Amino acid sequence: MEKLKSSSLLRAICYVAIPLLVLILIVSIAHVSLVSKYGEVSERKDYLQTENFAHLYYNTILSNVLNVNSYRNNANRRYSPYREIQNDDNHQAIYYEDNSRYNSVTSKCMDYIILDKENGTIYTNMKSNDYQKEMQSMKDKKTYWNYTQGQIQTNMESINQDNIKFLYSSSSSLEEFEEIEVYSSFNTKLMATSASFSMQQKIYDIFKDNRNATAYLIPMTVIALAVIFLYLCFSIGHQKGKEGIELSSIDRFPYEILVTISFTIIGILCSIMLASFESSAMGNLIYSIWLLCYLGSYVSLAVLGITTIKRIKAKEFWHSFLVYRIFRWVKRQIAKVVTKAIDGSHMSKRITFFYLGFVLLSIFLGLMLGSGIAIILLLVFWIWVYYQLLQYGKKMETIQNALKDIYEGKKEVYLNEEELAGMLKRMARYINDIAGGFSNAIEESLKSERLKTELITNVSHDIKTPLTSIINYVDLLKEEELENPKTKEYLVVLDKKSQQLKKLIEDLVEASKVSSGNVKLKMETIDLKELLNQIRGEFEDRFEQRHLSIDMNLPKEDVKIQADDRYFYRIIENLFSNVTKYAMEHTRVYIELVNTGYEIHLIMKNISKEKLNISADELMQRFVRGDRSRYTEGSGLGLSIAQSLTELQGGKFQISIDGDLFKAEIIWKK
Amino acid sequence: MVQILVVDDDKEIVNAIEIYLKKEGYQILKAYDGKQALEMIKNHEVHLVILDVMMPNQDGFETLQEIRKEKTIPVIMLSAKSEDYDKIEGLNTGADDYITKPFNPLELIARVNSNVRRYVDFGSMETTKGEKIYQTGGLKMNDETKQVTVDGEEIKLTATEYHILRFLLQNKGKVYSIPQIYENVWNEESYGAENIIAVHIRHIREKIEINPKEPIYLKVIWGIGYKIEDISH
Structure with missing residues (x-):
């Protein structure tokens, strides 16, 4: 079965067999129709004897006579095919080129003259100088048919006076036209040169010996064709060793175009064929043209048929239509544009929807613009849309402001969702959620900071109590008389360390309080010059002890800032105390106050006693000291506290290290 | 006891x-x-x-x-x-x-x-009429005898310290900046002598206060000036 399905040999046989079978079928059908039309004729002469011929001939004459009659009666002369031509001396002649539409073959081979006896007008399809003579000589023609004085004279038996009664005529009979005489002749030789007639003759000749062959040829060829057609339908598209339908490039060619091309070819070939039918050319040339046309038509039809079957079988039939492809392309383009514009966003869909509504309504109202109401409606509509857009913009602004508030860290951000709708409402809800979460997070972090501070404070309280005893008993021990001199040394260490521990705990509490912002600020106007002088006074002795000289460079005018005096003092105190701890002895400490107009810079520079192999950032972190060792006094929290306090009061605290130069800078916005 | x-x-x-x-x-x-x-x-x-x-x-x-x-x-x-x-x-x-x-x-x-x-001992040092006595809380200054006592205990001050403290005590409760103090005590304009005042005041504080860092009488208002707290029992 599979072999049969994909046998190209069998298919080739089919393709060859089809035109032959069809040719046989056509010829057979032609023969059958000819036989039914003209009866059994084998000779040209016989044809003239047939009732069919008699019928044609008589009706041709009759139709011409009717035409003439209507012309005579001036009825529709304008549309009449007769045209007056140059006549001879006696007669007015009217020439009619296409003398009958009844049967072209019959009338082409026919010469006739119709004479109107009343005025001697001649209606004819002959060109002659002497119609009188023509009329006289008509009798001498091989086959003639005259009608004079109500009598038919002819040498064609089938149309003589007696037989004519049996001929069918739809309209009328000759007897009605007594004032008319008809002279006509039939040229059988002319008939023989007509391709169609010779074709008929050929067809007759084919079946000359076996006249009943058609009776079985037609059904046989029909069955054979049907079988071949079914087989081809079954087989086409399958190839050896391949699954499914193999489509070639022609099968993907737009179907309508293919159909058009194919039928154009067939149409051209058929018209060539039909044209040659009417031509008087004869012989093998005509047959070869016919054969070529026939084969050409067959090939183009076969190609079309094969591809059609393939397409149907591959379920690609509709897809191969150009219209379908154009439609699909347009659809895809639109979809592409639309998806690009909408980009999967719900909002874009809505906007598109509303915008289309707006445009359509505008167009609709615009079309009705003739009436005044429509203009008003259009204006109202536009104003309404404008108003809606304004509302939308306002709401968007509200949302933006809310977002800005969140961005700026404001705690109480809330949008009234009830006032908004659709996407804005959802946005408002999300913002409210974020704001809620945000302020929760702030509260949480504040709470945790507070808890941390509380914890540190509580722990420090618990540490302070035993520490009090340690300090006190160390102090008491110092006053005791101790025998071993070493114990005194040890006591000094104990004393120093317990004092350091005390300081450390105090700083720790302060640092945690300050860094968590857990301090209440009392902002006042402070004179920085006064402050620096006061602090200098406080530290004078300690600086002197370490042989540090202060070089203070203050501007002449007063420098006033807003700050909490006690906390600001703590900042400077920490810096000064750092200097007394870490500055190298016998060096200068520079203090500079610069007023730039926008900002106030308080700069302190000193030379470090130890090598500062640490970054400025690290140095500012809690519990970090420049020397990385823990032998020096201090808690390591000084700079961290100073930084936190500065920032709490709205200033900036920077430190930088350049070699052994330590520089601290406090920047205060005016 | x-x-x-x-x-x-x-x-x-x-x-x-x-x-x-x-x-x-x-x-x-x-x-x-x-x-x-x-x-x-x-x-x-x-x-x-x-x-x-x-x-x-x-x-x-x-x-x-x-x-x-x-x-x-x-x-x-x-x-x-x-x-x-x-x-x-x-x-x-x-x-x-x-x-x-x-x-x-x-x-x-x-x-x-x-x-x-x-x-x-409260009230043991009664104010004698006609004597110039300045007092705030336990801090007393007798300008006649040039005696300064804190809770009855005598404090020894230098002449400059005494003058500064007297000025502040006379104007107790008021805040004076360093230049103001200088001008009022020395009766002349201050030229870079501010530092001296600050040091003196610290010394006074160390003498009259139990804890100079948390003074009761002579208070420092940082960046503004100094004052003697007005304490009246």
Whole structure:
């Protein structure tokens, strides 16, 4: 079965067999129709004897006579095919080129003259100088048919006076036209040169010996064709060793175009064929043209048929239509544009929807613009849309402001969702959620900071109590008389360390309080010059002890800032105390106050006693000291506290290290 | 004999304080919680109480309130809480002084002495008419005798310190900046002498204050100036 399905040999046989079978079928059908039309004729002469011929001939004459009659009666002369031509001396002649539409073959081979006896007008399809003579000589023609004085004279038996009664005529009979005489002749030789007639003759000749062959040829060829057609339908598209339908490039060619091309070819070939039918050319040339046309038509039809079957079988039939492809392309383009514009966003869909509504309504109202109401409606509509857009913009602004508030860290951000709708409402809800979460997070972090501070404070309280005893008993021990001199040394260490521990705990509490912002600020106007002088006074002795000289460079005018005096003092105190701890002895400490107009810079520079192999950032972190060792006094929290306090009061605290130069800078916005 | 009641749940601290104060010649009574303290006050003649804030059963503030219902004896609060808030609360409840743990024994003794003097000897140095006397709280200045006393104890000041303190005492409660002080004391404009004033003031503070870092009389308002606190009992 599979072999049969994909046998190209069998298919080739089919393709060859089809035109032959069809040719046989056509010829057979032609023969059958000819036989039914003209009866059994084998000779040209016989044809003239047939009732069919008699019928044609008589009706041709009759139709011409009717035409003439209507012309005579001036009825529709304008549309009449007769045209007056140059006549001879006696007669007015009217020439009619296409003398009958009844049967072209019959009338082409026919010469006739119709004479109107009343005025001697001649209606004819002959060109002659002497119609009188023509009329006289008509009798001498091989086959003639005259009608004079109500009598038919002819040498064609089938149309003589007696037989004519049996001929069918739809309209009328000759007897009605007594004032008319008809002279006509039939040229059988002319008939023989007509391709169609010779074709008929050929067809007759084919079946000359076996006249009943058609009776079985037609059904046989029909069955054979049907079988071949079914087989081809079954087989086409399958190839050896391949699954499914193999489509070639022609099968993907737009179907309508293919159909058009194919039928154009067939149409051209058929018209060539039909044209040659009417031509008087004869012989093998005509047959070869016919054969070529026939084969050409067959090939183009076969190609079309094969591809059609393939397409149907591959379920690609509709897809191969150009219209379908154009439609699909347009659809895809639109979809592409639309998806690009909408980009999967719900909002874009809505906007598109509303915008289309707006445009359509505008167009609709615009079309009705003739009436005044429509203009008003259009204006109202536009104003309404404008108003809606304004509302939308306002709401968007509200949302933006809310977002800005969140961005700026404001705690109480809330949008009234009830006032908004659709996407804005959802946005408002999300913002409210974020704001809620945000302020929760702030509260949480504040709470945790507070808890941390509380914890540190509580722990420090618990540490302070035993520490009090340690300090006190160390102090008491110092006053005791101790025998071993070493114990005194040890006591000094104990004393120093317990004092350091005390300081450390105090700083720790302060640092945690300050860094968590857990301090209440009392902002006042402070004179920085006064402050620096006061602090200098406080530290004078300690600086002197370490042989540090202060070089203070203050501007002449007063420098006033807003700050909490006690906390600001703590900042400077920490810096000064750092200097007394870490500055190298016998060096200068520079203090500079610069007023730039926008900002106030308080700069302190000193030379470090130890090598500062640490970054400025690290140095500012809690519990970090420049020397990385823990032998020096201090808690390591000084700079961290100073930084936190500065920032709490709205200033900036920077430190930088350049070699052994330590520089601290406090920047205060005016 | 001045009797001092020391109240703290930490026995070692009580003992340490006892040692210090005994050296100063005080008689010591000891209690380890609020209830015991109240009993002691009821049963003995107590001239001063050192009261720890954080104690079991009845804390220092409650005990203080109980004491204040009957007695006006000086009470020094002793607490590990060093916040301003805690100090203010303590003083508002009726404490006369506040010492934070861990304390410097010398400071403790100074405060005890000061409070005892104020309580026991108060009014011993009556103002004599016609004498130029400036006073705020326990700080007194007799401009006739050029004598300065804090809670009756004489303080030795240099001439410059004396002049500065006199100026501030004369204008107690008012804040003066360094140049203002200089101009008023020396009667001439200050030219870079500000630093000297600041140092002098620190020295005065060290002499008249028990804890110069937390002064009672001579207060520093940073970035503004100095003032003598106006304390009137």
